Amino acid sequence: QxxxxxxxxxxxxxxxxxxxxxxxxxxxxxxxxxxxxxxxxxxxxxxxxxxxxxxxxxxxxxxxxxxxxxxxxxxxxxxVNIPEDETDLIAGFTTETVYQFLGGRYRSTFRPLNDAVMDGRLRGAVGVVGCNNPNMTHDYGHVALTKELLRNDVLVVTSGCSAIADAKQGLLQPEAAFQYAGAGLREICETVGIPPVLHVGSCVDNSRILTTLVSIVDEGGLGKDFSQLPIAGSAPEWMSEKAVTIGFYCVASGLLTHFSTPQPVLGSPGVTKFITEEVEGILGGKFFFEPDPIKAAGTILNHLDQKRAELKLKPLMYKPVATPV
Ligand code: SF4
Missing domain, CATH: 3.40.50.2030 (Rossmann fold)
Incomplete structure (x- = not known):
């Protein structure tokens, strides 16, 4: 603004x-x-x-x-001072468009996506979403976390203010796959013609991510519940109450959910333990707080690998590409 x-x-x-x-x-x-x-x-x-x-x-x-x-x-x-820098972007993916992109207009299906995860070409998928936070370096959390995931063959889905951070970096165009994606993710982006980071709308459109996940589970081969999938959510620069609400439905849907700075709960060891540990036994998901985006990416990648192991999926096809500059 x-x-x-x-x-x-x-x-x-x-x-x-x-x-x-x-x-x-x-x-x-x-x-x-x-x-x-x-x-x-x-x-x-x-x-x-x-x-x-x-x-x-x-x-x-x-x-x-x-x-x-x-x-x-x-x-x-x-x-009047209008910056001359311009970046192209593809925005507004929905469950239906992802379906068509993956399978083509006449045989739309999520099968290629499920197969890519099962075969180890894709490690998993993570929704990196949420606000910018004036207490943090603007966009750093979103961009650093996203690039770290991409180079580890993780498809990133984004929305809201996080998407604007990615767009400014050129991550919402298919060409970004050549620069930032691991070999497996790059193959998928090249074949299908999608960016490695899929923009799904404003932050209130995060429900689109959940409907896409339902279709992925329906497609078969990756478990029967979101909590079994190699997926996670992250709000690397959260600040709004709305982000907390979205985080809670992410956890309630069974996802490991990363928030950068802790929610204001640390004064209560009971609440902290509940939302970062015990709730997992009830709903399948839980929060973790980590301000450093690279460390957070490490925790998320370990989580995806653990879920892959539980599903007995094939080993990853490729090693991560070098850290992007
Ligand atoms: S809650 Fe507000 S600040 Fe946060 S991502 Fe959504 S629109 Fe942006």
């Missing part, structure tokens, strides 16, 4: 209820940008409010766009 505003080229920014950065009102005041809130639950002092209602969506949207157009003449050319 702030990065877009400081280009000086945003005539109006609309925010509703979620993940609105607290400094946004002060930053927009440094530029000509008009800030507009649309939810009665989340007004901001000194900021214009246009109440949204679904029944009048078109009229309200038109009104907001008109305000933006009227604000255009107030742009200060001296403050």
């Amino acid at each position: 702030e990065l877009a505003v400081i280009t000086g080229a945003v005539d109006l920014m609309v925010v509703d209820v979620q993940c609105v950065m607290p400094a946004l009102a002060s930053i927009t005041n440094c530029f000509h940008t008009k800030l507009v809130t649309t939810s009665a639950k989340a007004k901001i002092p000194g900021v214009e409010h246009v109440q949204f209602s679904e029944e009048s969506a078109y009229r309200i949207a038109k009104e907001i766009v008109t305000r933006a157009v009227e604000n255009f003449p107030n742009r200060n050319p001296k403050k």
Whole structure:
């Protein structure tokens, strides 16, 4: 949000209820940008409010766009600074599109993906998702963890703010496989024409990952429950309450779930032990907290290998490629 505003080229920014950065009102005041809130639950002092209602969506949207157009003449050319760097990306994979990519339009199937995991071409798959956190070096956690997984033949699925970090690094284009993926993952990306990191939408679209996993289990050969699959979830720079909720449904679905900094539970040894150990016996998944993304990747890779061993899958075909620069 702030990065877009400081280009000086945003005539109006609309925010509703979620993940609105607290400094946004002060930053927009440094530029000509008009800030507009649309939810009665989340007004901001000194900021214009246009109440949204679904029944009048078109009229309200038109009104907001008109305000933006009227604000255009107030742009200060001296403050406009649009970076020249550009990166291509492929975004918006769904369960259905992955299905078609893997099997082709006329014989859509998850079989090639399941076979790749069973044959050891692919070690597993990890959802690297979630926020940026002002307490950490911006994007470092997402990008370092993702690259470490890719070179170890792990397919990465991403969403939300994490996807933007990956996109800026060029990881959401098929060519990224040549630079960052292990030999097995690279073969799959080359054959199917997909990026090694699949973007599935905003962070509330993480449920798409779960529906894809259901299809993978249905396809057969990799166990009967998510907790048996060589998969995991990670939020390497989490900060929002929404991330905690998503983390909990990830754990409840049976996944090992990495959060960088600990959730505010360490004051209670009982709660900490429950969500990082005991819950696994009930739901199959659990949290672990590790701020260092490379160490976190190590724990995740060990977990994937353990699941592979339990499923008696074939050994991995290839050694990891060298650490990316
Ligand atoms: S990833 Fe985090 S910061 Fe980004 S929209 Fe989702 S909850 Fe908000």
